Amino acid sequence: MKTKEISKSTLQRLPAYLNYLKTLSPRETPNISATALAAVLGLGEVQVRKDLASVSLSAGKPKTGYSVCSLIKEIEEYLGYNNIKDAVIIGAGKMGTALLNYSGFAQYGFNIVAAFDINVTEDGGEKGKKIFPLSKFGNLCKRLNIKIGIITAPASAAQEVCDLMVANNILAVWNFAPIHLNVPEHILLHNENMAVSLAILSKHLKENLKKSKKHL
Numbered sequence: 001m002k003t004k005e006i007s008k009s010t011l012q013r014l015p016a017y018l019n020y021l022k023t024l025s026p027r028e029t030p031n032i033s034a035t036a037l038a039a040v041l042g043l044g045e046v047q048v049r050k051d052l053a054s055v056s057l058s059a060g061k062p063k064t065g066y067s068v069c070s071l072i073k074e075i076e077e078y079l080g081y082n083n084i085k086d087a088v089i090i091g092a093g094k095m096g097t098a099l100l101n102y103s104g105f106a107q108y109g110f111n112i113v114a115a116f117d118i119n120v121t122e123d124g125g126e127k128g129k130k131i132f133p134l135s136k137f138g139n140l141c142k143r144l145n146i147k148i149g150i151i152t153a154p155a156s157a158a159q160e161v162c163d164l165m166v167a168n169n170i171l172a173v174w175n176f177a178p179i180h181l182n183v184p185e186h187i188l189l190h191n192e193n194m195a196v197s198l199a200i201l202s203k204h205l206k207e208n209l210k211k212s213k214k215h216l
């Protein structure tokens with residue numbers, strides 16, 4: 001992906017390119033020229049060429065133009081549509097802030113961008129990790145295209161928190177609240193139940209102790 005800065009107006013045009021490219025059938029239209037794209041969207045050819053050059057590594061070929069599939073991927077990547085490394089937390093209490101400030105996620109490339117809480121009225125947090133009022137959740141998720149949500153709210157609030165995440169395009173939920181959550185089919189849900197892990201450990205311990213008694 002190209003990382004150079006692009007202008008605000010180019011950035012604003014990228015979703016329009018993307019929407020149009022997605023309407024094309026890759027079989028019927030595998031390639032598209034900047035001229036054709038400019039004509040369909042009512043833009044200047046030079047402008048389109050410049051916009052595409054700033055996000056696409058594959059320069060349009062003189063006769064065939066750009067590969068539609070590659071261009072879609074490159075624009076999506078530029079816009080952060082494939083952002084699967086950033087996550088947000090709802091519920092900035094003991095558990096939420098511990099996760100927010102845990103540096104170990106970075107080793108795996110994960111970044112917990114911020115936490116949100118219903119009882120926070122002003123932006124806060126430490127070590128550059130922000131805690132925001134819940135009212136700012138939708139805006140930040142949309143702006144940064146966040147796809148992973150972490151629930152560390154009380155069990156009684158977890159379903160409404162989860163619904164809020166789903167409504168704001170979160171696609172994967174890591175749930176710490178000890179409650180069953182109902183989610184649409186397209187949502188990936190992972191429940192982190194520490195009591196279950198401890199129960200399994202305890203069961204294995206019991207078995208090991210039984211075995212060692214037999215050997216005595």
Ligand SMILES: NC(=O)c1ccc[n+]([C@@H]2O[C@H](COP(=O)([O-])OP(=O)(O)OC[C@H]3O[C@@H](n4cnc5c(N)ncnc54)[C@H](O)[C@@H]3O)[C@@H](O)[C@H]2O)c1
Binds near residue numbers: 094095178
């Ligand atoms: N603390 C632990 O060791 C631990 C371990 C396992 C699981 N959990 C689970 O994690 C969750 C959080 O536990 P905790 O100990 O951090 O609790 P906590 O009370 O310290 O924090 C919960 C936070 O959620 C916020 N909150 C409540 N309703 C909300 C809503 N509708 N929207 C946004 N924020 C809301 C509260 O203001 C509070 O800051 C619980 O479901 C708990 O069962 C905690």
